[in-house]
Amino acid sequence: METQNLYPHRCSKCNAQMFSPVVCQSCQTLFDIERDVDYFTMFGFERKFDIDSEELEKRFIELSRLVHPDFHSNDVDNVMMLSMQITSELNQAYETLSDPIKRAEYLLALSGGPDAEKDKSTPEELLPYILHLRESFEFAQAQDDKAKTDEIRQSIKVLKEQTEQRIFQLARELNSPSNDNSLRSELRKQLNAIRYINNLARFVNV
Amino acid sequence: MRYNEKVLEHYRNPKNVGSFDEQAENVGTGIVGAPECGDVMKLQIQVNENNHIVDARFKAYGCGSAIASSSLATEWIKGKTLDEAKQIKNTDIASELALPPVKMHCSVLAENAIKKAIEDLQRKKAKDNNK
Numbered sequence: 347m348e349t350q351n352l353y354p355h356r357c358s359k360c361n362a363q364m365f366s367p368v369v370c371q372s373c374q375t376l377f378d379i380e381r382d383v384d385y386f387t388m389f390g391f392e393r394k395f396d397i398d399s400e401e402l403e404k405r406f407i408e409l410s411r412l413v414h415p416d417f418h419s420n421d422v423d424n425v426m427m428l429s430m431q432i433t434s435e436l437n438q439a440y441e442t443l444s445d446p447i448k449r450a451e452y453l454l455a456l457s458g459g460p461d462a463e464k465d466k467s468t469p470e471e472l473l474p475y476i477l478h479l480r481e482s483f484e485f486a487q488a489q490d491d492k493a494k495t496d497e498i499r500q501s502i503k504v505l506k507e508q509t510e511q512r513i514f515q516l517a518r519e520l521n522s523p524s525n526d527n528s529l530r531s532e533l534r535k536q537l538n539a540i541r542y543i544n545n546l547a548r549f550v551n552v
Numbered sequence: 553m554r555y556n557e558k559v560l561e562h563y564r565n566p567k568n569v570g571s572f573d574e575q576a577e578n579v580g581t582g583i584v585g586a587p588e589c590g591d592v593m594k595l596q597i598q599v600n601e602n603n604h605i606v607d608a609r610f611k612a613y614g615c616g617s618a619i620a621s622s623s624l625a626t627e628w629i630k631g632k633t634l635d636e637a638k639q640i641k642n643t644d645i646a647s648e649l650a651l652p653p654v655k656m657h658c659s660v661l662a663e664n665a666i667k668k669a670i671e672d673l674q675r676k677k678a679k680d681n682n683k
């Protein structure tokens with residue numbers, strides 16, 4: 347994947363090329379990034395859904411090492427503070443980008459889409475179906491009907507996978523410049539759906 | 553029972569848990585959810601010929617506050633007319649149960665469930681009248 351040097355800045359201290367705006371890998375200078383640097387940029391990635399997860403992990407480890415407070419323990423106090431602040435931001439960024447659902451949710455927010463609080467819509471008939479699966483599962487469990495509980499678990503697994511695939515597909519489309527409001531609402535809807543489905547999946551141990 | 557005891561009962565021993573036949577023409581069903589936490593709630597009302605709510609049931613899959621909110625809501629709407637039941641506000645439920653701000657959405661869920669159940673019933677009745 348061609349993602350090298352997407353952050354095309356040079357270090358203001360040593361003029362080396364930087365791949366992340368938070369730290370220079372040549373002279374280890376830390377930079378107090380403005381609030382509007384998104385998580386993708388932090389890791390030197392393009393702002394799009396598909397990312398190379400091995401590369402992400404590699405960069406996370408490298409950046410964490412360069413930024414780590416132990417590494418800056420001889421620096422002045424405000425650099426120490428900055429190192430701790432960037433470390434916590436890096437952790438949060440990594441947690442978000444390494445999970446595809448969280449990454450889709452994050453991309454939706456970046457693109458100005460609604461959060462779950464604002465738009466609680468779900469695909470038609472999802473909630474009744476969730477309730478139905480849950481009630482049937484409880485019933486089958488009370489009857490000790492192993493075949494039935496397995497069958498319901500399988501249905502939930504399929505629903506979860508289908509919804510995830512739909513989310514990934516929509517999140518990929520979000521990159522294109524033609525993204526419109528209906529795409530954002532549809533992604534919001536599916537991201538809402540996956541929360542209910544994951545709750546149910548946890549309940550039945552899928 | 554002291555006031556506090558009565559409130560606690562909705563947590564420890566929720567009232568009206570269960571279901572009515574969704575197809576029955578005197579039953580209205582409201583299913584609502586809170587995507588923030590993945591809670592799902594079903595609330596059902598049963599009315600007599602004067603459109604008074606004679607009984608109510610609920611199932612809530614969520615935290616204790618969601619269950620207590622729906623338990624209280626089903627108790628409150630019994631004996632009320634549909635219009636009276638529509639007046640119930642989530643803030644009334646929340647203050648009765650002393651819900652903390654992070655649990656406000658549980659009471660919102662209960663209020664919305666009542667409204668949906670009433671809508672469902674009215675839709676059924678309207679269909680009946682058009683026959």
Ligand SMILES: [Zn+2]
Nearest residue numbers: 357360370373
């Ligand atoms: Zn440098």
